[in-house]
Amino acid sequence: MSYSTRGTYRRLGLLYRYLIVATKRLSQKQLMILLAVVVGLAAGFATYLFEGLLVLVRTGLTSWLAIDTASPLYLVYPIIGVILATLFVRYWVRDDISEGVTRVLYAMSKKGSRIKPHNCYTSVVASATTIGFGGSVGPEAPIVLTGSAIGSNIGQFMRLNYRDITLLLCCGAAGALSAVFKAPITGVVFVLEILMLDITVSSIIPLLISTVTATSLMFFLNGFEPVFSIEIKTFSLHNIPFYVVLGTLCGFMSYYFTRINTAIGGAFARLRTLGRKWLVGGVVIGLLIFIFPPLYGEGYEAMVDLMHGNIDALFDNSMFFSYRHIGWLVALYLVATLFFKVVAMAATTAAGGVGGTFAPSLFVGAFTGASAAFILDTYFGFDVPIVSFTLVGMAGVMSGVMKAPLTSIFLIAELTNGYSLFVPLMLTSAVSFGISYYFEPYSIYTKKLYQSGELLTHNKDRSVLVFLDLKRLMETDFHPVTMDTTLGDVVRLISSVRRNIFPVVSRDGVLLGVVQLDDLRADMFDPAKYDTKIDAYMIPPPDVVYPNEQMGSVLNAFEQSKAWMLPVIDSDRHYLGFISKSRILAAYRDQLVAISEE
Numbered sequence: 001m002s003y004s005t006r007g008t009y010r011r012l013g014l015l016y017r018y019l020i021v022a023t024k025r026l027s028q029k030q031l032m033i034l035l036a037v038v039v040g041l042a043a044g045f046a047t048y049l050f051e052g053l054l055v056l057v058r059t060g061l062t063s064w065l066a067i068d069t070a071s072p073l074y075l076v077y078p079i080i081g082v083i084l085a086t087l088f089v090r091y092w093v094r095d096d097i098s099e100g101v102t103r104v105l106y107a108m109s110k111k112g113s114r115i116k117p118h119n120c121y122t123s124v125v126a127s128a129t130t131i132g133f134g135g136s137v138g139p140e141a142p143i144v145l146t147g148s149a150i151g152s153n154i155g156q157f158m159r160l161n162y163r164d165i166t167l168l169l170c171c172g173a174a175g176a177l178s179a180v181f182k183a184p185i186t187g188v189v190f191v192l193e194i195l196m197l198d199i200t201v202s203s204i205i206p207l208l209i210s211t212v213t214a215t216s217l218m219f220f221l222n223g224f225e226p227v228f229s230i231e232i233k234t235f236s237l238h239n240i241p242f243y244v245v246l247g248t249l250c251g252f253m254s255y256y257f258t259r260i261n262t263a264i265g266g267a268f269a270r271l272r273t274l275g276r277k278w279l280v281g282g283v284v285i286g287l288l289i290f291i292f293p294p295l296y297g298e299g300y301e302a303m304v305d306l307m308h309g310n311i312d313a314l315f316d317n318s319m320f321f322s323y324r325h326i327g328w329l330v331a332l333y334l335v336a337t338l339f340f341k342v343v344a345m346a347a348t349t350a351a352g353g354v355g356g357t358f359a360p361s362l363f364v365g366a367f368t369g370a371s372a373a374f375i376l377d378t379y380f381g382f383d384v385p386i387v388s389f390t391l392v393g394m395a396g397v398m399s400g401v402m403k404a405p406l407t408s409i410f411l412i413a414e415l416t417n418g419y420s421l422f423v424p425l426m427l428t429s430a431v432s433f434g435i436s437y438y439f440e441p442y443s444i445y446t447k448k449l450y451q452s453g454e455l456l457t458h459n460k461d462r463s464v465l466v467f468l469d470l471k472r473l474m475e476t477d478f479h480p481v482t483m484d485t486t487l488g489d490v491v492r493l494i495s496s497v498r499r500n501i502f503p504v505v506s507r508d509g510v511l512l513g514v515v516q517l518d519d520l521r522a523d524m525f526d527p528a529k530y531d532t533k534i535d536a537y538m539i540p541p542p543d544v545v546y547p548n549e550q551m552g553s554v555l556n557a558f559e560q561s562k563a564w565m566l567p568v569i570d571s572d573r574h575y576l577g578f579i580s581k582s583r584i585l586a587a588y589r590d591q592l593v594a595i596s597e598e
Helices: 003-021 028-062 077-093 100-112 122-132 140-157 163-182 182-191 201-222 237-270 273-293 301-308 311-315 327-350 358-380 388-400 405-418 421-439 447-452 461-467 486-492 551-560 581-595
Strands: 501-505 511-516 565-571 574-581
Touching: 028 140, 028 163, 028 201, 077 122, 077 182, 077 273, 100 140, 100 163, 122 140, 140 163, 140 358, 163 182, 163 201, 163 405, 182 201, 182 421, 237 273, 237 327, 237 358, 237 388, 237 421, 273 327, 301 311, 301 358, 301 388, 311 327, 327 358, 358 388, 388 405, 388 421, 405 421, 501 574, 511 565, 551 565, 551 581, 574 581
Parallel strands: none
Antiparallel strands: 501 511, 565 574
């Protein structure tokens, strides 16, 4: 190491020690407020850089294409982006950065809210490459992961505890999402509804400060105009039945969204080689975007066109450009686009692209609302406002896909300054949420975590159990015995061991049963019976536990068996150790104290 390098590290070390000393003069609340400002600024600036990079890539690739004909470049652009993103992740990142919100939830439940430093920039690069080249995914999940990583690493740098690191992680997520949409309330509600942060004064204040800081920075850099600058008329009461119908359509579309995404992900998982995934993904995504150009990228331009009632613009760069004035073809084009958006999104991520489902859910919702309004107006003679239906549809599908009705309501209101639509937004989101919840109670972000027992919820009892690791709680200081062991052997063991249970195993370690000290008391003081084989006292265990079993399932086993100690075995029934109910309860109490706010 050179002299200059050593000097740089020395100066950084001195700066770090100075910061630690300086912050010790602040109270805990003052420190968290100060760090919330820092996290908000960093998350907002990261969002600004990400948007700039995305615009740069997309503009350079598509701005010069003719609008009156389909470009064959749409067939190859998306797979180039997916390949570049995949290679970047595989050979540079060497970590899983897909499904950004899910990664954040996993870090909160299983990694002590510690996210690796590379996530502060790698999701931005990979996602901008994927989306800029046409990958049909959204930028919000990667930027949420980026903001969360910034907050987590600042918390780690300041040597904070789990509770405070988690709060800064959430401040980063809220700040990043607020900056994307210039929507501070949405950022806060998103954290409370999706990331399941407890609602307390000590957590809500830093969140508010972080989102206001990030949004203010974006106002300074990008101006005060809302993301979707449109005029919205106050809703009419006679349209309420139509909003109920729209909510029903959005609920079923949400279910379709989740199921198709899961099915396509499973199909690509069966393609064992990366080359096959690229080939199939390239064909699917390229053909869909070539036929339906609005599927290119995250699709915000198409949504803006719908909101302005400019349906003709959706046919730009399309082979159907000359037929954009034929009513039935327009209706079919809108419906096909919304259905194929889910396919294109799922194929992009399954083939190796990096992006989220946030924007695609808004896209599908916008096209659901616009399609419904267009069909009702054109073929049934109703006067349904296509702009309002487009916006409300966005909230409806997002509510059903993400299981976050409040986030969707406030997002659309803040995106457009469309607070006059609050009633239809609430009604449609509630109907969509109810229908989608009936078919699938978990969101697209949380289903996998729930299935693996790693999902945090607002139920603190269940959340505490997520943090408990069965392998760490397992006790292994028991003395196994074999079928050849005699009562005399066990009596001699008792003087040197402290346990009152003996697992009986075969020669290859398979658990056969257990022997309890209480069952030996009647004979252990009778030397005449010392030659009795131990199997005479062996009983089957009341139940068994597996090392990867969810803690809730383990507690159910204790409850049903009425036991206080259960053996742990692997899938081949080899004995591993014991887990005790008292140790779980003790760990539960310790963890509850660790994550409690007050």
